[in-house]
Amino acid sequence: MTDTGLTRLTAAAMSDRLRDGDLSSRELVEAHLALADRENPALNAWLALDGAGARDAADDADARLAVARDEGAAALASLHPLCGVPVGLKDLVSVRGGQCTAGSRILAGYVSPYDAHITERLRDAGAVILGKLNMDEFAMGSSTEHSAYGPTANPWDLGRVPGGSSGGSAASVAAGHVPLSIGTDTGGSIRQPAALCGIVGLKPTYGRVSRYGIVAFASSLDQIGPFARDAAMLLHAVAGRDERDSTSAPLPVPDDLLHLPATDDEAAGYLRGLRLGIPHEYFVAGMEPGVEARVREAVAALAAAGAEIVDVSLPHTDYGLATYYIVAPAEASANLARYDGIRFGHAVRDGDVLANYLATRGSGFGAEVKRRIMLGTYALSAGYYDAYYLKAQKVRTLIKADFDAAFGAGIDALVAPTSPSVAWPFGAKLDDPVAMYLSDACTLPVSMAGLPGISIPAGLSDGLPVGLQLIGPAWSELALFRLARAYEAITADASWRVLEPPGLAALRAPAGIVP
Amino acid sequence: MGTLSRDEVEHVAHLARLGLTDAELTRLVGQLNHILDQYAILARLDTDTIPPTAQTIELENILREDVARPSLSQAEALANAPERDGSYVVVPAILGGD
Incomplete structure (x- = not known):
């Protein structure tokens, strides 16, 4: 039986235990590989698992950690917190010598001749790349049903889509196959699957992360970002200027991404005096009542914790x-x-x-x-x-000017739904492209404006996850993470926080016991 | 904004170098027109004096020194080519004759 306990740790907890030396990267990788191997036939989140490469990288990380422990606290502190932590990559990120299908038949058999910038950065940090994750072909889609390699299932209900296009990245994290994964977001492809799978997903500001070595979809919109239960440290590892992507911005990446508040009291304190805008155009006809209810409850909780709530209009939504x-x-x-x-x-x-x-x-x-x-x-x-x-x-x-006006009037962040619905059954929107496109109505304007947006879990509707979208001005990722962390703190006792995705429960039940 | 005919869809497919079956063409005529209907909303906005936005972060002219740097070897660069002859990629003749 796999030690699923190790696979339910957050990346930060893994990082702490790796540094303390009471857990090895190799143990972590074996536990995650075993779980992914066992469950992937049901989930189809992974297009490739690289067990040999991951074990080698884990042994290297363990060696780096051991040397640093011998040298003392300063050496340990100089290691990136991702050292030894398993990650998954959407299968449009180049890893030298490995496949990179972008979910398409047209790239079947293609072997990447070089590493993407973010692959280099993850290797430098000591992160362990476990494999490549399923996606809608060329990142075009909102359900991962447009993958040439079959759809990915949602861990909350194996008969439903995980969202898309980064559906494999979201499902793998929700299932605990990796604590962290990389996706890309052009019109909602990180935020929407994060919402439908009940995890955190951030689309950074356009230009925050270099796209060198990433299969291109729409070059004025594409951006790389993290999925996780704690995503900030992964953004920290991959963000920043790279001269091989001339749209990557020459701006510093705040180290405070590695130092979000540890205690709930400190985290919640961030809300006092914060001005949060609620764009009424995002609460549209066709939105599921259960989704609207969870988002309204989240707004009420933020207000109760000291945030000022302001009704705003984004008229070109x-x-x-x-x-x-x-x-x-x-x-x-x-x-x-x-x-x-x-x-x-x-x-x-x-x-x-x-x-x-x-x-x-x-x-x-x-x-x-x-x-x-x-x-x-x-x-x-x-x-x-x-x-x-x-x-x-x-x-x-005009769309960008709407956001500029809201932030210019002193709004610190906007709070909105991520997706107008929870995860839907396979096939429900497959033959109606416009219905599929409308599932991204709440994320598309943010992408058009190039702004960062994060989707965080905000409870369940009919047993399926609802995502809350927080939108900030350009380069405000740190503020968005602090706001997200604050919301987590004020809802830390919510019963849904401790739920495991039930779709995989039957697979995890001890052999012989069928519920 | 008009309706796309089957002939026009075939012409666009040719411009895009996409070989489509008859069944695909038939399906696309309906689907593309349904999607184009969604674009009609844009006609409600008067944008005569609005400048276009091509990118959102307003970076310009980031230059680097023009110096040679290591790159892929020829073997690496050609490794994925479907058809090769020594150090060349093979393509059908483009200029007349066989």
Whole structure:
């Protein structure tokens, strides 16, 4: 029987015990690998588990920890807290010598010739990469059903989607297969699956994390971020300027991300005098009553703990969907032109160069990716550019101005739902692209404005997790984590905080006992 | 903003170098028009005097020294090519003849 106790520790608790020497990285990795191996047939969160690579990295981390312990407290303190801690990566992050499918058939068999910037940073920190996680093809989707390698299940109910596109990253953390994982968010692909799986997920400010070595979707929107039960230390490990991504910002990454308040009293104190805006446009028709109830209760709890609650208006919210579904497919149609069957990836020979392109791309891309390439190509084509792409970029200016006005008027952060619904059954939105797109209505405007947003658990509706979205001005990730930590502190005694995702419970029951 | 005909969908597929089956084309005509209907909301906004936003963080002109640095070896760079001949990637003839 696997020691599932080790797999329920937070990353911070693992880090403390690794430094103390009463736990080895190898023990942690064995426990997590065993659990992931056993449960992945039911969950399909992992596209690849690298047991040999993870064991080697764990032994290296244990050696670094042992040397530092011998040298004393200063040496231990100089190690990153992630040293020896297992992490998972969405399968669009390059790891030298390993697969990088981006959830697509067109990258089947492709082997990454180099490490992504964040892979280098994680290796430098001593984090142990356990494997690669399932996703909607090229990160296009909100349910992980658009993966060419089959859907991922939600650990809370194996008949429901985990959200997407980073569904494998969210499900693996919710199931305890890793304490931390990396995802990417273009229109909601970290925040929405975090909400549907009942964990924390942060989309940082556009430009906070280098995308060197990440498969591109929409270049003015894509951003890398952490999933976890305690995510700040993972952001700290990967954020910062990298000259190989010219959009990564030359701004310092606050070390205080490693020093969030340890006690609930200290954490809750952050709320006193804070001005929190509630954008009424985010409480829309079509939102599930159970989701709205949990979000309203969360707002009431924040008010009771000393935050000032201000009703605000973001009048261009309703234009977020149309704007996003012009800009993102346009950028995607350009980025995905590189999949030509010539230099790498899936290739079909069907005659001349044109026939090869048509056959390679026609058989290599899935239905959603084709839809987005078609939308983007049309929006950029002669005669339609002004009506669609240029118009959307102008409306993007108005959406961003809404947020600038709210923060300019002294609002410290906005509080809203992450997703208008809880996790839905497989197939419910698969044949209706617009219904699928609408599931990201609360995250798309934030992405269009390039702002950071974090989704944190806020209880259950009909037994399924509800996410609370906290949105801040550019570069306010530390403030968002402090606010999130404060909300955790004031709800520390809530009964739902200690629940395990029930979907995997049957798999974990001792053999022979069937509930 | 108009409706996309099947011919127009076929033309866009050609521009995008996507080989689509008849069934895919039929499905896409319906789906793309449904999605384009959602774009109509943008016509409600007067944006004549609004400047476009292409990126949100207002960084500009970050330059680096133009110096040679180590990169992938030729073998590494070509390792993923579907078809190779020595140090070349093989493609069909583009200019006339066989």
